[in-house]
Amino acid sequence: MDLNNRRTIRKYTEQAISDELLQQLMEQACRASNTGNMQTYSVVVTRDNAQKEALSPAHFNQPMIRQAPVVLTFCADYNRFTKWCVCRQAEPGYENFQSFIGAAIDVVAFAQTFAVAAEAAGLGICYLGTTTYNADKIIETLRLPRLVVPLVTLTVGYPAEMPEQPDRLPLDAIMHQEYYHEATPEDIDSYYAYKESLPEMKQFIAENNKQTLAQVFTDVRYTKNNNEHFSKVLLDVLTKQGFLS
Amino acid sequence: MDLNNRRTIRKYTEQAISDELLQQLMEQACRASNTGNMQTYSVVVTRDNAQKEALSPAHFNQPMIRQAPVVLTFCADYNRFTKWCVCRQAEPGYENFQSFIGAAIDVVAFAQTFAVAAEAAGLGICYLGTTTYNADKIIETLRLPRLVVPLVTLTVGYPAEMPEQPDRLPLDAIMHQEYYHEATPEDIDSYYAYKESLPEMKQFIAENNKQTLAQVFTDVRYTKNNNEHFSKVLLDVLTKQGFLS
Numbered sequence: 060m061d062l063n064n065r066r067t068i069r070k071y072t073e074q075a076i077s078d079e080l081l082q083q084l085m086e087q088a089c090r091a092s093n094t095g096n097m098q099t100y101s102v103v104v105t106r107d108n109a110q111k112e113a114l115s116p117a118h119f120n121q122p123m124i125r126q127a128p129v130v131l132t133f134c135a136d137y138n139r140f141t142k143w144c145v146c147r148q149a150e151p152g153y154e155n156f157q158s159f160i161g162a163a164i165d166v167v168a169f170a171q172t173f174a175v176a177a178e179a180a181g182l183g184i185c186y187l188g189t190t191t192y193n194a195d196k197i198i199e200t201l202r203l204p205r206l207v208v209p210l211v212t213l214t215v216g217y218p219a220e221m222p223e224q225p226d227r228l229p230l231d232a233i234m235h236q237e238y239y240h241e242a243t244p245e246d247i248d249s250y251y252a253y254k255e256s257l258p259e260m261k262q263f264i265a266e267n268n269k270q271t272l273a274q275v276f277t278d279v280r281y282t283k284n285n286n287e288h289f290s291k292v293l294l295d296v297l298t299k300q301g302f303l304s
Numbered sequence: 305m306d307l308n309n310r311r312t313i314r315k316y317t318e319q320a321i322s323d324e325l326l327q328q329l330m331e332q333a334c335r336a337s338n339t340g341n342m343q344t345y346s347v348v349v350t351r352d353n354a355q356k357e358a359l360s361p362a363h364f365n366q367p368m369i370r371q372a373p374v375v376l377t378f379c380a381d382y383n384r385f386t387k388w389c390v391c392r393q394a395e396p397g398y399e400n401f402q403s404f405i406g407a408a409i410d411v412v413a414f415a416q417t418f419a420v421a422a423e424a425a426g427l428g429i430c431y432l433g434t435t436t437y438n439a440d441k442i443i444e445t446l447r448l449p450r451l452v453v454p455l456v457t458l459t460v461g462y463p464a465e466m467p468e469q470p471d472r473l474p475l476d477a478i479m480h481q482e483y484y485h486e487a488t489p490e491d492i493d494s495y496y497a498y499k500e501s502l503p504e505m506k507q508f509i510a511e512n513n514k515q516t517l518a519q520v521f522t523d524v525r526y527t528k529n530n531n532e533h534f535s536k537v538l539l540d541v542l543t544k545q546g547f548l549s
Contacts, residue, residue: 060305062332062421082475087307089472091416092431095525096470103480110482139477139487139495140521146492149518152528156535160436163405164456167412168431171336174413175420176307186337186413191405202483211409225341227334230327232384235348237355238447242384247391250384273394276385280340283397290401 060179066224068183069123071216076129076182084180088173093165099137099158100166102173103201103209105130113200117193118212123185127214132190132197133170135162137206137302153206159302163210170211183218186211192289194296205301226254305424311469313428314368316461321374321427329425333418338410344382344403345411347418348446348454350375358445362438363457368430372459377435377442378415380407382451382547398451404547408455415456428463431456437534439541450546471499 081104089098105111106129114132115124124130137153144151152158174184190197190212197209232242232250242250251272254260260272267275277283297303326349334343350356351374359377360369369375382398389396397403419429435442435457442454477487477495487495496517499505505517512520522528542548 060424062335062417065335067337082479085475085479089475089478090307090310090469092312092419092429094431094433095521096472097521097526098473098478101478101480101484103482103484105482107482134484139492142487142489143492143496144518144522146489147516147518149516149522150528151522152526152531155528155531157436157531157538158526158535160408160455160538161433163408164412164436167409168416168419171413171416172307172420174337175417179305184337186339188339188406191402191409201480204484204486207484210405224335227341228343230330230334233334233343233346234327234330235346235446237348237350237352239346239348239379239449239452241449242387244387244391247384247388251388271392271394273389273392276340276342277389277394277396281342281397281403283395283400286397286400286402290403293402293405 060175062175064224065178066222067185068216068218068220069185070218070220071127071183071214072219074128074217076215080180081129084173084176087176088169091168091172093168094161097140098165099135099140099162100169101134101136101139101207103132103134105132110200114197117196117200118187118189121187121189123187123214127216129215131173131213131215132201132209133166133211133213134203135159135166135208135210137162138204141206154301154304156297156303159208159297166210170213174213177215181217182215185214187214191293193292195292198296198300208296208300208302226257228254305420307420309469310423311467312430313461313463313465314430315463315465316372316428316459317464319373319462321460325425326374329418329421332421333414336413336417338413339406342385343410344380344385344407345414346379346381346384346452348377348379350377355445359442362441362445363432363434366432366434368432368459372461374460376418376458376460377446377454378411378456378458379448379452379454380404380411382407383449386451399546399549401542401548404453404542411455415458419458422460426462427460430459432459436538438537440537443541443545448545453541453545453547471502473499
């Protein structure tokens with residue numbers, strides 16, 4: 060395992076992933092810490108081509124969904140735990156936002172441990188940030204019941220590419236000693252100088268007809284309108300699935 | 305790294321963690337996937353004893369906070385990214401719930417990768433699930449500004465104990481093939497049989513004067529009243545920090 064040298068893999072060979080390997084990696088992922096050892100998470104494994112087709116629009120037809128041998132949808136899940144309570148004369152109290160957030164934290168730790176284990180076994184993974192945008196469509200396609208919400212999707216396969224590693228901000232931007240230090244305009248210049256100096260970022264600005272890299276994010280990639288629209292969708296999903304009243 | 309054999313460590317030796325090691329581990333953690341490479345997360349490092357004292361009540365005075373050489377509070381953070389946008393003539397649009405959830409997913413993947421890296425370096429970690437309960441108090445103590453919300457706290461140190469590994473549910477309970485399968489009462493019996501058979505769980509039921517293990521969770525550990533109270537606190541925090549209107 061070399062965390063420093065990892066990269067996201069978006070192209071995969073045709074080599075299948077065996078059930079045995081997938082299960083071994085899931086066993087490792089289950090060893091991640093979780094709240095009260097309740098394991099309030101689930102993962103839906105998609106191998107079937109028709110199911111990949113059905114999921115594809117929810118992920119804005121990103122090609123990894125159809126191309127990867129395995130697609131994994133990781134879900135916050137209080138359905139199973141609640142059923143256990145009901146079967147054991149206990150009154151469950153998990154239809155609320157705090158329970159959702161706890162389960163969301165636990166499922167991401169589970170998914171990320173799976174990702175680390177998969178990479179250590181020679182596989183490549185890609186996170187799809189589209190899961191929380193179109194959670195309503197994914198719930199329909201995967202038949203997710205009440206108290207189950209999809210949070211994270213990973214495509215998994217043997218790597219057919221070895222892309223460059225993307226840049227990262229300097230640690231100074233991320234780490235705070237004892238108290239949070241709010242960035243001054245001078246700090247911002249220093250934190251973003253390297254990113255803004257990269258030729259591919261300059262190309263990105265030119266291709267999108269923008270003046271600054273930040274404008275590519277605000278006007279094209281992660282716009283206020285889209286964020287507000289998908290916030291409404293997600294809050295509706297939380298209400299329908301029973302986590303918000 | 306042996307993910308299968310890891311366990312949570314709650315007792316630490318007096319050996320300090322050097323800044324160099326902490327930075328190396330954070331560099332590795334930053335290599336985790338994140339949405340659009342925006343890195344919308346921060347971590348506040350607490351080493352100062354007075355600050356540990358100040359944080360302690362927010363974590364219900366769990367002894368790890370005072371005892372660990374380092375306490376790490378991982379936060380969803382759109383403050384820095386928003387400042388970058390403002391400094392670069394771009395109009396940020398991140399004061400919404402979808403942006404919060406995206407940042408929350410990314411900070412947990414960051415924190416969990418830190419945990420894996422720390423354990424591979426011989427350290428032990430403990431997750432504190434109290435962070436989202438008392439986020440308001442933590443925000444005050446660590447002076448977290450608008451668009452910054454604490455999600456996950458880790459205590460870190462060199463292990464002074466080697467506890468037994470806790471049980472985990474069988475993979476059948478967690479993994480779903482193609483579609484989610486809702487657990488039947490027979491499934492529930494099978495998934496929870498091993499957990500319920502453990503002597504320490506039987507002791508847990510007796511100590512709490514309950515009839516079933518599930519009742520220990522619903523009536524003592526994770527009660528409806530507490531969950532509903534802390535849901536309100538957390539939704540208020542999201543509103544105050546600018547992620548909910």
